Amino acid sequence: MNAYNILAVAMIIHHPCTSSSVFRSCSSIKSIKDIGSVFHSVWSMDAGIVAGQNRSLQSIEDFLRKPSPFLEDARLHACIVCASISCPNVRQEPYSAETLDDQMTDQMKSFLANTKKGMSLDRSSNTLTLSPIFEWFEEDFVKASGSVKKFVSRFISPDDASFVLSNDVTVDHFDYDWNVNGHPPCVC
Numbered sequence: 001m002n003a004y005n006i007l008a009v010a011m012i013i014h015h016p017c018t019s020s021s022v023f024r025s026c027s028s029i030k031s032i033k034d035i036g037s038v039f040h041s042v043w044s045m046d047a048g049i050v051a052g053q054n055r056s057l058q059s060i061e062d063f064l065r066k067p068s069p070f071l072e073d074a075r076l077h078a079c080i081v082c083a084s085i086s087c088p089n090v091r092q093e094p095y096s097a098e099t100l101d102d103q104m105t106d107q108m109k110s111f112l113a114n115t116k117k118g119m120s121l122d123r124s125s126n127t128l129t130l131s132p133i134f135e136w137f138e139e140d141f142v143k144a145s146g147s148v149k150k151f152v153s154r155f156i157s158p159d160d161a162s163f164v165l166s167n168d169v170t171v172d173h174f175d176y177d178w179n180v181n182g183h184p185p186c187v188c
Helices: 002-014 055-067 075-078 100-115 137-147 147-154 159-167
Strands: 018-021 026-028 048-049 053-056 120-121 129-130 170-173
Touching: 002 048, 002 055, 048 055, 053 055, 075 100, 075 137, 100 120, 120 159, 129 147, 137 147, 147 159
Parallel strands: 129 170
Antiparallel strands: 018 026, 048 053, 120 129
């Protein structure tokens, strides 16, 4: 997770500008998705060396999602970041083996506590609004807990969890803001 987060931010630092030979222009990227091309996305580009091999962000994420021979853990999705506004906040300390379980739980709780991009519960309309991450990787959350609602209920207040699980709550998703979280160091 540390490698993924460092390399995602490094992609922004190492590729801060976008240019157009057609329009003869150069400007700061607005999103990590501006890096790469239609044929070679940022996710598939070499991002850095991990365990002695060049790795892409996608190959690291694929390993983290299915870390054979280790157990899968859907909390991962609150722990890796794509340097975008709607991503979970980057943790202010590195993940470590000694405290990993607590760190991952804390990270998921923090992400869901963010009512702008993690989770918002509107009791008057019975609507649970979640990050699109819960839609994109729904199979991971279902595999972990049987449903997205059951997964989320493990990391929110007991009162909110009870409401979500005992009412006919509709799940909706926030719009995802892919804009870079900060200002890329572009010098054209």
